[in-house]
Structures are given as C-alpha cells and as structure tokens.
Ligand SMILES: Nc1ncnc2c1ncn2[C@@H]1O[C@H](COP(=O)(O)OP(=O)(O)OP(=O)(O)O)[C@@H](O)[C@H]1O
C-alpha cells in the first residue's frame with residue numbers, strides 16, 4: 074500500500090488547509106483546499122518563501138515564522154484577516170514544529186475557516202426551520218436613483234408569488250433584499266427559510282429540499298423538506314449556481330407544478346412557497362459555464378434584481394458611511410463624529426471589491442482603533458493602505474515597466490528586477506534609512522530586510 078498516495082488523497086479531501094515549510098520558511102507542501110478555504114492564491118507555491126505567498130504577513134504576525142523562530146507550536150490560534158477577495162476571514166490554526174534528531178526541520182500548519190464551519194452549523198439550525206428575516210425597507214440606505222428604484226421595486230413585487238432572481242457581486246445586499254421582500258409581503262408572519270446551496274452536497278440536498286419518507290434510503294425518516302417547511306412563506310436559495318444541475322431540473326418542476334413529492338413517496342403535497350434565488354455573478358455567465366440551467370433561469374427570472382456594485386453607485390457612499398458610523402458608535406459606545414477629507418476622498422475613489430460589506434467592515438475597524446473624534450487615514454485597515462500604495466507605485470513606475478517590456482528574460486526575473494529597482498530608488502531617496510523606506514513602500518521593516526536579502530541589495534551604493 075502506498076502511504077504517500079493515501080496521504081495525498083486524505084489531504085485533498087479534508088476541508089482544511091495544510092501547509093508545510095522547511096526550516097528556512099520555504100514551502101514544501103500545501104493542499105488544494107487552501108485555495109478556496111482561506112481565499113489564498115497559491116499557484117506553484119512550492120519552493121517560495123511563506124512571506125512571499127502571504128505578503129500581508131510579517132515575521133512577527135506569521136504564525137509559521139513565529140514557530141520557526143521559537144521552535145514552539147501554537148495550538149488553536151484564532152486569526153482574522155482580509156483575503157484577496159477582501160472578505161474578512163476567521164481561521165483557526167495549529168502550527169506544529171517538527172524535529173529530526175533534536176534539530177528543527179520545519180513547520181506544519183493546519184487551519185480551517187471558522188465561519189465556514191459556523192455557517193454549516195447555521196444550516197443545521199436552519200434545517201430545524203428557525204431562519205428569521207430581520208431586515209425591512211428602512212434598513213436599505215441610500216438616496217441614489219438606484220436605491221430608490223430598488224425600494225419601489227421591492228414594494229411593487231413583494232406580494233407577488235412569482236419566483237425572484239437576485240444577482241450582484243458579494244456584499245451588494247442580496248440577502249438584505251430577500252429579507253425585505255419577505256417582510257414587506259403578506260407572507261411576513263410565515264416561515265422564512267434560507268439555504269446556501271454551496272453548503273450541501275448534491276445527493277443530500279435533494280432530500281433536504283424535498284423531504285424523505287420512511288425507508289426511501291437507509292436510515293431515512295418521514296420528514297419534511299425545506300420546501301414544505303417554508304409553506305406559506307419564502308424559501309431563499311442562495312448561490313443557486315452551486316446547486317447540482319439535475320437538482321435544478323427538479324426545482325424547476327416544482328416551480329412549474331406547485332407541488333412536491335418527498336423522496337420515496339408516491340403522493341404529492343401542494344405547497345405555496347415563494348422561491349427567491351441569488352447568485353453572485355451575472356446569470357448569463359453562470360449559464361455559459363454550465364452552472365445554471367437555462368430553463369430554470371427563465372422561470373426564476375420572472376422578477377429579477379440586478380444589484381449594482383458600490384463603485385458604480387458612489388453617490389451613496391457618504392450616506393452609507395454615516396449610517397455605519399452611527400451604528401458602530403452605538404454598538405461600541407464611541408462618539409466619533411466623522412471622517413477626514415482624505416478618508417472621504419479615499420472612499421470615493423476606492424473600487425470597493427467587497428462592496429457595502431467591505432465599507433461596513435472598514436468603518437467598524439476604524440471606529441474600533443481610532444483615538445480621535447475624526448476617522449483619519451491611519452485608522453484604515455492596512456490592506457487598503459497597501460492596495461493604494463501599490464496603485465501609486467504602478468503609476469510612478471510605469472516607465473520602468475515599459476523599459477522592461479521587450480526583455481527576453483523570464484517574467485519572474487523581470488519582476489525581480491522591477492522590484493529591486495523600486496526598492497533601490499526608495500532607499501536612495503531616504504538616504505538608506507530602512508524605517509523610512511519601508512514606510513514609504515508600506516511594508517514592514519522585516520519584509521524590506523527580507524526582500525533586500527533576496528534581491529541582493531546591500532545597504533550601500535555598491536548595490537546600484
Ligand atoms: N443599501 C444598503 N444599505 C444598508 N446596508 C447595506 C446595503 N447593502 C448592503 N448592506 C449591508 O452590507 C452587508 C452585506 O449585505 P448582504 O449580506 O445582503 O450581501 P450579499 O449580496 O448577500 O453578499 P454575499 O454574496 O457575499 O452573500 C450587510 O451587512 C448588509 O446589511
């Protein structure tokens with residue numbers, strides 16, 4: 074029996090990230106789950122240094138680097154950070170050093186996404202039908218034409234029984250709209266059941282949706298599915314594009330016929346449920362990728378809401394910001410009065426990949442850490458600062474980039490050269506003062522030292 078293959082199989086099928094580095098911090102192994110789990114982009118990570126893969130971490134903040142330094146493991150360590158999709162991720166990690174003949178050989182880190190597990194737990198609760206819709210129309214903030222139209226469309230369509238399709242990027246308010254649709258309708262005293270289609274595997278999902286009857290498969294009991302449980306109310310199917318394509322056909326049949334048949338049962342049950350489905354990409358893209366059935370799309374699309382990204386609806390940013398400012402002042406017992414001009418400018422110019430949710434997190438973060446009564450640039454989360462600087466550097470150095478564009482060297486070598494040039498120029502500008510240069514580059518001092526070492530930059534002019 075080949076244990077290596079078995080270990081590979083296990084690591085690929087565990088829903089947790091596994092990361093192994095050698096004693097120098099170079100990656101020896103990682104499993105695929107890392108990509109989707111922590112929202113990392115680690116293509117061909119093997120051989121790279123851990124701080125190259127997690128550019129936002131430093132020798133001090135990286136659990137792996139800490140363990141390499143101290144030789145001591147860290148058990149069940151909770152870490153919060155913004156991943157590359159700008160989603161706030163909470164991970165629980167254990168970092169374990171491994172030794173050979175008493176000498177530290179490297180570090181193994183195992184971690185999982187806490188919210189993902191919580192949401193599975195949440196779904197367990199929802200299976201017991203405790204889902205609740207809390208938002209009403211007043212919770213939708215904004216005075217732009219977009220928001221006004223959105224509110225009036227919710228009011229106009231809330232009492233219809235036609236299915237609804239809501240699409241928009243992450244954080245644009247899809248859940249908010251679904252809850253409003255329910256609460257503004259005659260169904261508001263009836264169940265509201267939300268189910269994320271990505272959380273449950275296809276085979277199981279069919280029984281969860283349609284219910285089972287005694288003996289339909291081993292261990293099955295007589296039990297209602299989500300559709301029956303939502304009778305009289307609303308069933309919200311989030312991330313519908315993750316639903317198995319054959320199950321989508323069965324959902325379509327229910328939408329057309331208005332009754333369901335539990336798994337293993339012959340008789341049908343009439344149900345009156347309003348189905349609202351959401352997806353976080355354009356439905357036509359989902360259809361093209363084969364993740365959404367054409368016919369289901371046309372049925373769901375009877376009423377549709379296309380929620381605009383925040384960057385296309387900038388006129389609401391100030392109003393939303395003030396709303397969240399008041400909210401978190403109350404919540405955190407603070408009395409911050411507003412934002413500096415730079416912060417307001419920044420908020421208007423930023424492209425908000427995480428949309429309203431990102432804005433909300435940003436203000437929560439700033440109110441937590443500010444020591445003034447005005448939110449200033451330094452109160453913004455680090456990741457924003459870095460993105461901003463990155464853009465500036467790109468503009469400043471566009472010429473340097475163009476110089477390199479016809480080089481026949483491999484891309485990685487050109488990028489190293491490019492990075493080396495920027496670092497040398499910055500060091501020169503600040504008279505080789507590491508702290509000032511690191512600040513200008515918006516990277517921690519340790520990272521600058523590390524990069525200088527890697528790119529062979531010496532602290533004197535011989536490097537030029
Ligand atoms: N117009 C708005 N007014 C007030 N709050 C908003 C608005 N739009 C979004 N939000 C808030 O932003 C956060 C994210 O919204 P929501 O959870 O509805 O997004 P979503 O589209 O379902 O995102 P995802 O695709 O990631 O699930 C919530 O806290 C929500 O209350």
Ligand SMILES: [Mg+2]
Nearest residue numbers: 244247248311
């Ligand atoms: Mg959502």
